[in-house]
């Protein structure tokens with residue numbers, strides 16, 4: 001079975017929410033991956049929609065790139081609403 | 094537990110000073126409760142130990158379906174049959190979640206399954222005991238899944254991300270298993286004939302000690318525990334987990350109106366725990382070595398399932414290849 005394609009499974013738990021990664025399945029093709037994902041990850045109505053994606057099709061950032069990728073945004077506090085202090089009279093904004 | 098004697102290959106813990114810079118950074122991450130993810134650097138021993146533990150855990154889920162499947166066609170009514178079927182399907186699912194987690198460490202699923210079938214890798218000793226009566230379906234859900242839950246709740250905090258996430262998913266499903274089992278027993282004790290009540294007691298008598306053995310040897314006889322705890326693969330010792338299980342199970346036992354076959358079991362107010370008698374460790378090691386009542390049969394059925402399913406897998410591959418060709422031509 002290891003020679004079958006590995007698929008990553010994403011499930012949308014409710015209408016209006018994002019698909020979320022839940023795990024993976026092996027399958028001979030995409031249709032079978034869908035059936036396997038349904039049996040394995042939504043036995044208790046955990047979802048309203050499933051995506052299956054061949055794992056090999058995903059490009060992931062590597063842990064060594066963590067600093068160059070994510071550090072630059074750490075010192076940009078002005079990108080957050082809480083950075084801007086306003087007088088009480090303004091009320092909720 | 095579901096993985097009872099996992100060898101770390103480490104005889105003595107290294108101090109932070111003795112570690113290479115990589116190892117030290119790794120250990121500091123663990124100490125800070127930061128999860129290790131598949132692409133992160135990790136010591137070979139950590140990777141090997143995890144593959145062993147997760148594969149044993151997965152095999153246990155899969156082999157664990159066998160004692161119960163015996164009763165699917167013998168369930169007392171349709172409702173119980175559906176419940177048991179759902180429970181068994183969950184266990185198959187647990188095995189698959191765990192095999193997936195194991196694969197993120199670079200292990201090959203077919204190779205690991207082959208190791209199970211050759212006897213090189215074990216599964217939990219508990220599944221080498223037979224399910225002889227319908228009451229055993231209750232006792233297994235209540236005691237065996239109950240013991241597994243005690244272990245798995247703690248493993249939700251294990252240091253390896255994919256293993257921890259598989260445990261969280263599994264724990265959500267387990268409490269159904271334990272409750273359906275306990276309810277089977279409670280129903281028999283409250284509404285059953287004398288014979289049925291005796292069947293419950295007999296079942297508990299047979300499963301009590303094997304359930305306690307699920308937690309593995311005493312801490313003093315677990316040479317690999319120190320490293321597994323330092324790596325936070327394990328989060329609580331065998332003896333502590335066993336005590337926790339006993340403490341929470343005895344009140345449920347009393348509610349059933351049953352007893353366990355241990356004359357030394359009694360509440361110790363000073364310790365705030367139940368005292369209990371010594372486990373027959375020779376039985377435990379005998380079963381682990383392959384000489385339990387059902388070891389050979391369990392492996393025979395697993396091998397047969399793989400062999401007899403070969404044509405299905407081949408047909409699926411052939412169909413997929415044909416479809417691909419067709420789509421390419423269109």
Ligand SMILES: [Fe+2]
Nearest residue numbers: 154183184187
């Ligand atoms: Fe399970």
Ligand SMILES: [Fe+2]
Nearest residue numbers: 157184238241
């Ligand atoms: Fe189980």
Ligand SMILES: [Fe+2]
Nearest residue numbers: 184238267270
């Ligand atoms: Fe279970």
